[in-house]
Amino acid sequence: MHLQHFLLFPFLLGLLFAPEIANACAVCFSSSEETLEAFYFTTIFLTLLPVVMLFTIGYWLYSKHRKT
Amino acid sequence: MTNPSSQSVLFAASEVSLTNRPKRAKPPVSSGVIGMLIFMVTEAMFFAGLISAYMVIRSGIEEWPPWGQPRLPVETTAFNTLVLLLSGLTMGFSRNLLQKQKFQEGRRLLGISLLLGTFFLVAQGYEWVQLLNFGMTVSSSVYGGLFYLIIGAHGFHVVGVLAVLIHAWNRLGASNNPITAEGLLPLQLLWYFVVCVWPVLYVLVYLT
Amino acid sequence: MIEYFILSASSFSGDIDNLFLVITLIIGFWFILVFGALVYFTLKFRRKDGVKAEYITGEKHSETKWTHYPHYAVIAMDVVIIAANIIVWVNIKQTLPPKDNLIRVIGQQWSWSFVDAGPDGVLDTADDITTVNDLHVKVDETYHFELQARDVIHNFSVPVFRLRQDALPGRTIKGWFKPTNTGSFDIQCAEMCGYGHGIMGGAITVHTKESYDETIVQIKNGTYESHYQKRMGTKTPLPSNTSHTEGHNSFAVLLASIF
Amino acid sequence: MSQAAAAVETGIHAEHHEDLNFLHKYILPLDHKIIAMQYIFTGMIMAIIGGYFAYAFRMQLAFPGELVPGYGLVGPGEYNMLVTNHGTIMIFWVAMPVLIAGFGNYLIPLMIGCDDMVFPRINRLSYQIFLVSALVLILSFFVKGGGFGGAWTAYPPLSSVAEYNLTDWGSSLWVLAVALEFISFLLGGINFVTTAMNARAPGMKMMDIPIAVWFIVIAVILFMASVGPLIAGAVMLFMDQRIGTTFFLPSGGGDPLLWEHLFWFFGHPEVYVVLLPTLGIVADIITVFSRKKLFGYKTVLYTAFATGGLSFVVWAHHQFIAGIDPRMANIFVVTTVLISIPLAEMMFSYIATLYGGSIELKTPMLWALSFLAAFLIGGVTGIYLGASALDVYFHDSYFVLAHFHYTFFPITIIGMFAALTFWFPKMFGRMMNETLGKIHFWGTFIPFNCIFLPLFFLGLAGQHRRIYNYQHFPDLATQELQNIRIFATVSLVVMLLFQLVFVYNFFVSMFKGEKAPDNPWRANTLEWSTSSPPPHGNFKKLPTVYRGAYEYSTPGREEDFWPQNVAPE
Structure with missing residues (x-):
């Protein structure tokens, strides 16, 4: 797994920020900057929320089970 | 390997009296709580979906609230928010008392928090009536639609949880087969959820 | 490979065809390997009377390597696919050449x-x-x-x-x-x-x-x-049914006639 | 649900193992096995409807404009309705009820050694809501304007405005049916997770749970965590349709992209929701019929966790060209391609399980192996579509269609047949006919490949989906391509005809088959330790578990299996 993180990370960084124009982008040009940000935010929010919740509950149950 | 109990074709007909019920160790977390937790994940995602919808639609509109639409009553709802939070608090105290076997006091405190919840509901309903009088309806603008959708979804949860809790409140005092503190916990969890979601919605819909 | 099925007629269509080829080669290798193993094991280890199956837990280090090494190879191939894809994607969707x-x-x-x-x-x-x-x-x-x-x-x-x-x-x-x-x-x-x-x-x-x-x-x-x-x-196209107007013989009517 | 939750804590449900009349036994049951049968039979009836729809529109594609025998003329609107509802039915009313609700209900209590689900009343309610949702969906075909025809993804504004979709009530009932169906599975899902957590037989540790139970539980958790946004979206869509809001209508300040986000946030985990149960069932079947311990139990389990976790972060790959930010698409390419890693490793484990085994090719084993083979094709072609640049060409083409049929057909149909043939003796106390089972297997598996392999080539040739007649696209209206379409359709008809063999085998075996012993396959898991079929309450004496579920061919033992509940000497 370490190898893979090591290789992918620069990739991600480079691709996220390097290209100046994103042309086939519905949310970039014909609507406001705020819409773009809202889409970014909600995407990240919806993506991470269940993972965080399930991990928390899973860890809590696991620790409860270990105690008994 | 023969099987005496399978007389019926479709499903076994013989009924076995389970005198030897499972002697399992008591699970560390009760089934009700686990079930409620997983249900609350779904509920949280439901509200996350509504919040996302609100943010995306909101970001696409320059003037908020749109022209000709009333502003929302921030102050009265702030008071209402406090009432709801208080009811969450009394709910917590009532659980403490119930766990210490003080059923009468616990039941009374639970009743108080239910009254506070009902007050919240009635106040919200009054606010809706006023907003409707000002001409803000579901279809008057996407602003009205979002308001009634999100606040209505929360109100719907409040109604549902209140109804179940009132039933449980009755059962607490019942002479036969009364509900226990452990049995009440999942319902209380759902109430905490409803209480905790409200400030988020309040900040989102009323303040920003 | 796509160009055998349909003409390639724009400046970036060749890139997409090549990307398809690259991915085909990579996953073709895996597909043949895994499919071959599946068929070979199924045929080789058929039940024989008196022969007991081996007891392999797959949890010892000497055994887990059989899934771990392919696993690392998959990661390496994935990196190649991602890299090739992103180069083509950036060219098509993220850059805008000067217009005529x-x-x-x-x-x-x-x-x-x-x-x-x-x-x-x-x-x-x-x-x-x-x-x-x-x-x-x-x-x-x-x-x-x-x-x-x-x-x-x-x-x-x-x-x-x-x-x-x-x-x-x-x-x-x-x-x-x-x-x-x-x-x-x-x-x-x-x-x-x-x-x-x-x-x-x-x-x-x-x-x-x-x-x-x-x-x-x-x-x-x-x-x-x-x-x-x-x-x-x-072109001599397929027989048409646009001349018929909508469903005088429709599903609903058909079922309604049954009930 | 909360009332029943409270009821369990107070011990109310202890008294339900009595003699019951027909109504309470089969119509309003609390027994998880009967509820499972209800789900499975309802799912199979819906599968017949879905298959009938597929037959109708495939015939239209092969012989456009001609009357389809047994259906009539397929017009453009009806074609849309058929493809939309074929997709909806097959995913929501066949794959979900049969694999998760049906086999989940049947297997979880039996495999973990308890007498019933933790919340039997919720379980019953869940099926009843499911039945209502199925009826609402069927009703939507008969209202004025016909059934909904805006594709199963239901992108607004097409789905939200009656002037655009021309099926006013059809689309509303469709949304309603889908939402009801979700609520039904929510209730069922609560049961599955709590039962597996809290009702395991004494001695059964986490790592002794059969993979099938684990995977169904993981699938349910995925479902529960992803369905919320879509329920929110469905409510909004319904409001748009019926009370005039404009959440998804750009002219009213709404945003059609929003629905795509909410829908695919659920839509992609949904793929893994239906996939995981079948993978679990297949794991159990291949270990039994190769008399081998599952290769790397923990590895398989962890890869399932990884798949589940990753499935939340790949959903935007359905929208690569839908107008999301192309820079964001790159991130989703990475996550999408990464999800191949745990699945590949799981596949390696399954195939390694066969190594050194003593493989008996009984019907369930044939289904399980064919699942692995077919799903392999579906899996590797998914890599193409995870690559965003290729999605530029393949989006909404027959390549996509062939790909997801190569995943969903093995998952749903092959997985269903594998599970049915494997657990049939336990369910009905009779054995199925082996010869007929094999005829049915080859008569399904070969035509299945003949249907969908050619569609990959149609996709490569640029054919796009949901077109009732290709004459308006001269590049696609050639005789060569038409021959491929005809070939696929003929294969479909052949496959559907072979299903009659199954129906015959199923019902004849159910009533007249050879009596099944308790443990016909000599398997280890707990459900085989009780009688066939199990009585109400499942076990006469509650089992104690001493070991994991996959102790086959253990060295130093006479027999090549070692049931979980047999005490060590």
């Missing part, structure tokens, strides 16, 4: 409208040329398009260009293409858009400079014959 011409593509239920900005390169001026279901472009020139939809979501799709892009109502989406082969090709709507989704076609004709000018003159003086109609006429 500008067009506007509008999808509506159930036809395409095309507005060519004309010589001045500005839309909504007097020299715009508007056509319906017929797009005329010049070969080897870069076209920028502004994609719009009037009512529902459509998808502007030109298979020979390897180009597909959703058109969203209320928004304008920019993109580009550069035709490299002359000829007349299909335009499709590749997103479900309602009752007439199946008839929402069009024709894109890639011209040489001369025939383009000729066509524009024809469009302007009204003697123009739609290439889309012509294409539909010359």
